[in-house]
Amino acid sequence: MSKKLFPTQEIGSLKKPMWLLNLVKNPSISKEVKARTRNDAALLNIRTLEDLGLDIVYDGEVRRVEMYEEPVRYIKGFDFAGRIRSWDNKYYNKARVNGPVSYKRNFHEEEFKYTKEHSKRELKVPVTGAYTLADWSYNEYYKSKDDLILNLAKKVLRPLVKDLVKLGAKIIQIDEPAATSHPAEMDIFRESINETVKGINAKFVVHACFSGNDYMALAPQMSEIKAQQYTLEFANRDTWNLGLNDKARKGYQVLKAFREYGYKGEIGIGVIDVHVDEIEPPELVRDRILYAAKALGDPAKIYVNPDCGLRTRSRLVAFNKIKSQVKGAELARQKLS
Secondary structure, eight states: OOOSSSOBBOOSOBOOOHHHHHHHTOTTSOHHHHHHHHHHHHHHHHHHHHHTTOSEEOOTTTTOSOTTHHHHTTEEEEEEEEEEEOGGGOEEEEEEEEEEEEEOSOTTHHHHHHHHHHOSSEEOEEEEOHHHHHHTSEESSSSSHHHHHHHHIIIIIHHHHHHHHHTTOOEEEEEOTTGGGSGGGHHHHHHHHHHHHTTOOSEEEEEEOOOSSTTTTTGGGGGGSOOSEEEEOOGGGSOSOOOSSTTTTGGGTHHHHHHHTTOOSEEEEEEEOTTOOSOOOHHHHHHHHHHHHHHHTOGGGEEEEESSOBTTSOHHHHHHHHHHHHHHHHHHHHHHO
16 A cells, blocks of 8 residues: 555546547447447556556546446346436436346456556545445335345445455445435445445445535544545535635534544545636645644545546546646645655
8 A cells, every 4th residue: 555645546537538438339330449449548547647646546437337327237136217417417327226136247347457457556446335326226126225225235335346356456445425415324324334345355445425514424433434544525615725724724624523533544635626627726735635634633644636536527627637636745745744
């Protein structure tokens, strides 16, 4: 694992190049050509993220349709019901659960093998968590939402993660954007993560974003969840003013609550707002990192990332934001050296 102070990482998704989308949607193009083109796009993302200076990378989820639809395609017991609107005015293909869920095969095997072969950096594999898969689906089979969540954790997510670890995955990021949207359901969320990772030797990262309650529902649970790191959204609620005072860094106040509740693990702090095209100055990123390090009480526990995946931003904007993220982390290291 990285020993550098304030290691930099991405969260997952990048916008797919238009040339890739046009080619894979063309029915006259062979499967072989489409496969080679996906490899080219993955390699482009890997090399770009490495060249920008990230310490921990993946392939920008370039082979995946979308974080929900992609896994659902390969889980027995789901049936797509139609497209609905979600955040940022995007749409996803919502499914219904009409039978017992079960794991078919490792649907991330191809992308992981290719990324592992071609990357020079540490890899962090994003997988969509059981709670979010259940929350974003219609449950027409199980007696309760809790039953669906735990069946997904035990019968789908755990086998998937086991297979990824067998292939050499060392860091698994469990994506749970729905996690804090229902504060009263944090107990089952905790249980779902713990069931997912049970008996598996890897570093687990929980990514939760778009919190409606400033993570205060999550804070008491963090030490009880068997994850070594949380990657969370902070920049979206912060100011763009420079400074290390509470007023300037209002988006990072909840870090103090994590410490008060006794959480001693790592935090991947979101320093890049994924909802706007404006590029954060490196000095702003620096101040966000330094404030977070002080609030958490241990700079060695701070990792640096965007709030979420950057797929809603153009590739140019996304890469410029990551460039600023990396530069800001370097400025923060210099400040503490």
